Amino acid sequence: MLVDIDRHSWCLSPEALEASITKRTKAIIVVGLLGNMPDVNALTAIAARHRIPMIEDAAESLGALYLGKPAGAFGAVGVYSFNGTKLLVTGEGGMLVTDDKRLYERAKRLAHHGINKAPGARYYWSHELGYKYQYTNVQAALGLAQLDRLEELVEQRRRIFHWYAQRLHGVEGLSLNQETPGSRSTFWITAVMVSRAYGLRKEAIVRALEQRGIGGRPFFYPLSSMPPFKPFCRGRDMRTVNPVSYALSPYGVCLPSAATLGESEVAMVCDALVEILRRSHKRRLSRRTLVTARC
Numbered sequence: 001m002l003v004d005i006d007r008h009s010w011c012l013s014p015e016a017l018e019a020s021i022t023k024r025t026k027a028i029i030v031v032g033l034l035g036n037m038p039d040v041n042a043l044t045a046i047a048a049r050h051r052i053p054m055i056e057d058a059a060e061s062l063g064a065l066y067l068g069k070p071a072g073a074f075g076a077v078g079v080y081s082f083n084g085t086k087l088l089v090t091g092e093g094g095m096l097v098t099d100d101k102r103l104y105e106r107a108k109r110l111a112h113h114g115i116n117k118a119p120g121a122r123y124y125w126s127h128e129l130g131y132k133y134q135y136t137n138v139q140a141a142l143g144l145a146q147l148d149r150l151e152e153l154v155e156q157r158r159r160i161f162h163w164y165a166q167r168l169h170g171v172e173g174l175s176l177n178q179e180t181p182g183s184r185s186t187f188w189i190t191a192v193m194v195s196r197a198y199g200l201r202k203e204a205i206v207r208a209l210e211q212r213g214i215g216g217r218p219f220f221y222p223l224s225s226m227p228p229f230k231p232f233c234r235g236r237d238m239r240t241v242n243p244v245s246y247a248l249s250p251y252g253v254c255l256p257s258a259a260t261l262g263e264s265e266v267a268m269v270c271d272a273l274v275e276i277l278r279r280s281h282k283r284r285l286s287r288r289t290l291v292t293a294r295c
């Protein structure tokens with residue numbers, strides 16, 4: 001089941017989660033979107049009450065905190081990604097963390113053709129059909145060196161976010177990532193929600209930014225709106241099932257957030273964005289005046 005997000009955190013909504021749990025619910029996957037943390041206490045309370053394990057997808061929220069505890073440490077299992085776009089980068093690959101010894105052994109076995117690699121175990125003996133999810137020492141070395149700098153990497157992103165927040169403060173109809181109470185977002189990516197009053201959807205804004213040499217990205221599409229996930233929607237109108245996702249998605253734009261960005265580049269992006277919005281606003285206003293004049 002694909003469940004709605006919270007309007008403020010852009011992460012799984014506790015209310016929507018509670019309403020969507022059925023007898024068939026086997027696990028809850030929680031995503032820390034764009035470096036944000038969800039309302040973890042509310043989510044873990046629901047998971048515990050229903051005795052359903054939580055899997056934390058912390059691919060985007062590595063380095064984020066909730067009540068001082070790191071993203072990825074809340075569920076039965078937490079997963080991270082180290083692919084080229086993420087906060088900590090090792091080319092490709094990722095990591096699974098758990099406190100559960102049985103899950104740990106099973107994951108280790110699945111990652112290596114279903115073979116048990118514990119000392120004394122039979123060599124080359126597959127216990128189950130597995131995968132080849134092996135990580136090289138070179139990648140691990142890259143990752144470990146960055147892990148030492150994790151706070152610095154988070155600080156870079158947070159600094160960029162604050163530059164955006166300062167520059168865009170007071171521009172009507174815009175809002176940026178919000179931090180859930182008790183949490184520290186990494187602001188892995190700074191995203192802006194643009195009021196629909198501007199009459200611009202995310203794709204148009206990204207195109208306009210591109211024309212000015214700026215690489216923005218559209219906010220994610222609701223999974224339920226894409227073909228491979230239709231079978232999970234059981235013929236339901238997902239716009240009414242997940243109204244917040246469908247209301248926000250068309251109007252969100254991810255702004256350039258690379259660690260190497262300087263304040264002057266952020267200023268340039270903000271000026272371009274404001275100019276794009278003002279132009280569209282003016283066009284709409286003049287169109288409205290025209291209609292009024294005709295009447």
Ligand SMILES: *Cc1c(COP(=O)(O)O)cnc(C)c1O
Pocket residue numbers: 031057059060080081082083092093094
């Ligand atoms: C990047 C990302 C993934 C995928 O990570 P891979 O390392 O490419 O497997 C999964 N979930 C979220 C939320 C991500 O942002």
